[in-house]
Amino acid sequence: MARPDLHERIQAQQKLRGAQGRTRARRTVSRRDGVRLEVDGRWLTGFCSNDYLGLAQQFEVVAALQDAAARDGAGSTASHLICGHHANHDALEREMAEWLGYPRALLFDSGFSANLAVQQALLGDDNDVCVQDRLNHASLLDASRLAGCRLRRYPHLDTEGAMRQLKHAPDGAAMLVTDGVFSMDGDIAPLRSLSLVARMQQALFYVDDAHGVGVVGEDGRGCVADAGLGVNEVPLQLATLGKSLGGHGAVVLGDEALIQHLSETARPYIYTTALPPALAAASLAAIKLARRDHWRREKLTELIALFREGARRNGLELMPSETPIQPLLCGDESHTVAMANRLVEAGFLVSAIRPPTVPEGKSRLRVTLSALHTPAEVNALLEAIARARDVASFQQSLLASGS
Numbered sequence: 001m002a003r004p005d006l007h008e009r010i011q012a013q014q015k016l017r018g019a020q021g022r023t024r025a026r027r028t029v030s031r032r033d034g035v036r037l038e039v040d041g042r043w044l045t046g047f048c049s050n051d052y053l054g055l056a057q058q059f060e061v062v063a064a065l066q067d068a069a070a071r072d073g074a075g076s077t078a079s080h081l082i083c084g085h086h087a088n089h090d091a092l093e094r095e096m097a098e099w100l101g102y103p104r105a106l107l108f109d110s111g112f113s114a115n116l117a118v119q120q121a122l123l124g125d126d127n128d129v130c131v132q133d134r135l136n137h138a139s140l141l142d143a144s145r146l147a148g149c150r151l152r153r154y155p156h157l158d159t160e161g162a163m164r165q166l167k168h169a170p171d172g173a174a175m176l177v178t179d180g181v182f183s184m185d186g187d188i189a190p191l192r193s194l195s196l197v198a199r200m201q202q203a204l205f206y207v208d209d210a211h212g213v214g215v216v217g218e219d220g221r222g223c224v225a226d227a228g229l230g231v232n233e234v235p236l237q238l239a240t241l242g243k244s245l246g247g248h249g250a251v252v253l254g255d256e257a258l259i260q261h262l263s264e265t266a267r268p269y270i271y272t273t274a275l276p277p278a279l280a281a282a283s284l285a286a287i288k289l290a291r292r293d294h295w296r297r298e299k300l301t302e303l304i305a306l307f308r309e310g311a312r313r314n315g316l317e318l319m320p321s322e323t324p325i326q327p328l329l330c331g332d333e334s335h336t337v338a339m340a341n342r343l344v345e346a347g348f349l350v351s352a353i354r355p356p357t358v359p360e361g362k363s364r365l366r367v368t369l370s371a372l373h374t375p376a377e378v379n380a381l382l383e384a385i386a387r388a389r390d391v392a393s394f395q396q397s398l399l400a401s402g403s
């Protein structure tokens, strides 16, 4: 038997990615100052971070991190169930549960591992099924594979599709899972109707609101609270600490029984080092600011309206999003990448999102707004995008005319 040589295989795959223009390269940020980033010796205005509220470098957040690190060090030294569980972790869990109106919260070192944990701990059987929106985050899809349950997907936002999938699923335990705010589209799931579907089909409803908590709703309590729902309709939800809260980690919220079960059985919780207590202190400070500083959300709302109005005026193709995630559909992959490169030349960093992260032909510039942007920066970005598009269409017309 001749086994495939792994080096040859990855070389062939890399060559294919190169031919498709899908090589992935990292940009190194050497300094950061709010929305400004120094990349390759040049300062750019970033429209690509998830620091929607501008808390990542906020003075009180960084001071909390420094104070706690001075007291407790850089790391937690062990997993939660050994001796790594610190009072700062406890305080953060309590604050998060109180803010979002849930009985209990459990802290994870990332949203990715929290998502793996929830399904692995609850859906173990061959007959168990996880029904998911087609555009859910990659970690939710991978979680079903890890859990070993059946995965069924429904068309984006399609409540009836979700109903059908649950109706025709095997009779094991079922979970209905959706992003709150969709990470690449910026739109919001129809949580009220999905919660009814889950109830009718006796499925546990899990909402991953990584991009909603902090941003959506008057008090930033996220999509679930904004839809008037709580632990009765959405027994489990995920909030992350690395996006609008500017830190790192994630929290799963639920009732006492579910959270206790996760803490005792979820492998991605048990077999990993606890988040550094200093990071928990930073997130605790960030939550207090997110709750107190309504101006951050008000400013975002104004910038979102400004961006959408300006994009329309410039004939750019918006997607139906009311959140700080404002993708501009470009369609063709190489065109999208060329646009992003031109924007860098103009002094703006915007990410080009392309397959496999989004479907073929749906490549986009994913613009994200932050409360730290100024209206002038948003207007300047829009002008740069319109110019980049005009240059591209001029070049295409030259190509088409054969000159």
Ligand SMILES: *Cc1c(COP(=O)(O)O)cnc(C)c1O
Pocket: 109, 110, 111, 112, 113, 115, 137, 139, 179, 183, 208, 209, 210, 211, 240, 241, 242, 249, 250
């Ligand atoms: C970012 C994200 C995650 C992962 O969270 P991390 O803390 O970055 O690992 C999970 N779900 C969604 C919807 C996300 O956008």
